[in-house]
Amino acid sequence: MLKRECTGCMACYNACPNGSIKMKMDFEGCTYPYINSRTCIQCGKCRAVCPALQKGDKQQPEQTIVSYVGYCTDEKIRRTSSSGAVFPLAAKWCIDKGGTVFGARYDGIRVIHSHAETMEAVGLFKGSKYVQSNIGITYRQAREALEKGKYVLYTGLPCQIEGLKAYLKKEYERLYTIDLICHGVGAPGIWEKYIKVFHRGKKIKHIDFKNKDAGWNKEQLVIQYANGGEYRRFPLDDYYDYGFNQNIFLRSSCYDCQYKGFNRKSDLTIGDAWGVEKYAPRFRDDKGCSLVFVHSKRGKELFEEISKKMKCEAVDGKKAVQYNQRMISSVPETPKRKEFYENLRKYSFRLSMMMTKGKKNE
Numbered sequence: 001m002l003k004r005e006c007t008g009c010m011a012c013y014n015a016c017p018n019g020s021i022k023m024k025m026d027f028e029g030c031t032y033p034y035i036n037s038r039t040c041i042q043c044g045k046c047r048a049v050c051p052a053l054q055k056g057d058k059q060q061p062e063q064t065i066v067s068y069v070g071y072c073t074d075e076k077i078r079r080t081s082s083s084g085a086v087f088p089l090a091a092k093w094c095i096d097k098g099g100t101v102f103g104a105r106y107d108g109i110r111v112i113h114s115h116a117e118t119m120e121a122v123g124l125f126k127g128s129k130y131v132q133s134n135i136g137i138t139y140r141q142a143r144e145a146l147e148k149g150k151y152v153l154y155t156g157l158p159c160q161i162e163g164l165k166a167y168l169k170k171e172y173e174r175l176y177t178i179d180l181i182c183h184g185v186g187a188p189g190i191w192e193k194y195i196k197v198f199h200r201g202k203k204i205k206h207i208d209f210k211n212k213d214a215g216w217n218k219e220q221l222v223i224q225y226a227n228g229g230e231y232r233r234f235p236l237d238d239y240y241d242y243g244f245n246q247n248i249f250l251r252s253s254c255y256d257c258q259y260k261g262f263n264r265k266s267d268l269t270i271g272d273a274w275g276v277e278k279y280a281p282r283f284r285d286d287k288g289c290s291l292v293f294v295h296s297k298r299g300k301e302l303f304e305e306i307s308k309k310m311k312c313e314a315v316d317g318k319k320a321v322q323y324n325q326r327m328i329s330s331v332p333e334t335p336k337r338k339e340f341y342e343n344l345r346k347y348s349f350r351l352s353m354m355m356t357k358g359k360k361n362e
Contacts, residue, residue, distance in 0.1 A: 009163025029189025070312025084290030099151030182270025275323025
């Protein structure tokens with residue numbers, strides 16, 4: 001497998017029976033699996049669960065597209081969510097059944113996957129994070145919960161849900177999965193350097209990549225410091241947000257993502273309903289609206305439950321994705337990516353970031 005094909009889903013890491021696989025960060029700031037040849041027992045479990053090596057499994061017949069737009073009718077929940085607050089409604093459904101919810105949260109400035117069994121803990125999963133999360137051992141933890149007969153809601157990126165399903169190797173009646181309409185993932189190493197260099201090592205209290213104070217269509221990056229200070233910028237005015245949105249330091253596999261399209265392993269796909277005013281104008285109020293794709297019987301069951309607390313309606317999915325191309329296609333790789341990493345080999349991180357942002361878009 002080529003390095004460019006590895007999504008960092010960590011299915012291999014979770015499957016290794018004796019810890020011979022470690023995730024190591026490369027120069028570009030992304031982590032990849034490395035095998036300790038001295039301890040590897042050649043069991044082949046890592047290869048068996050790697051989604052990138054199961055290429056034949058990706059060819060599926062086109063399914064009927066079932067899609068909706070909508071938002072949570074509880075304004076408080078909606079206000080603190082990135083778009084229409086579908087995720088917290090799904091999480092509450094699972095928690096109310098005594099289940100476990102898996103999602104991405106901050107651990108300091110790092111983004112990691114974790115689990116929660118209370119709505120208070122679920123709150124840490126809310127909000128967009130433009131950094132690839134470290135899956136850790138959450139695939140193992142999800143399997144353990146499922147084997148005990150618990151309900152599990154696992155949320156993540158399309159490649160991460162593929163990794164989970166490949167690791168589990170079988171269907172579980174009480175497993176529900178939600179993936180996201182994904183732009184691509186920012187390099188964790190670049191994010192951590194950015195915080196340390198541009199925020200001068202200040203202790204971070206809260207990070208919100210899609211703050212809606214100025215409106216859903218005018219999202220801002222807001223970083224709150226422990227000392228009470230605050231940093232607030234629109235996407236193109238911040239060095240990291242600019243690089244992320246201009247596709248400069250995404251993981252290399254994101255430029256040719258194999259997990260786009262309507263045929264997904266997840267039960268639901270959720271994302272921002274950009275352009276909703278073009279096909280469902282009554283949902284355009286600048287407070288956040290979600291686009292939801294239903295892929296399975298379990299997804300239909302879950303959406304029917306959470307839609308009781310939503311204002312929503314069915315829409316033409318193919319029309320909706322005209323305004324959200326990331327559902328079906330990868331972002332283009334810009335020449336500025338190569339420039340950035342070449343500069344990073346010669347100059348300081350601060351100067352490299354400033355040189356990249358200082359140039360006009362190509």
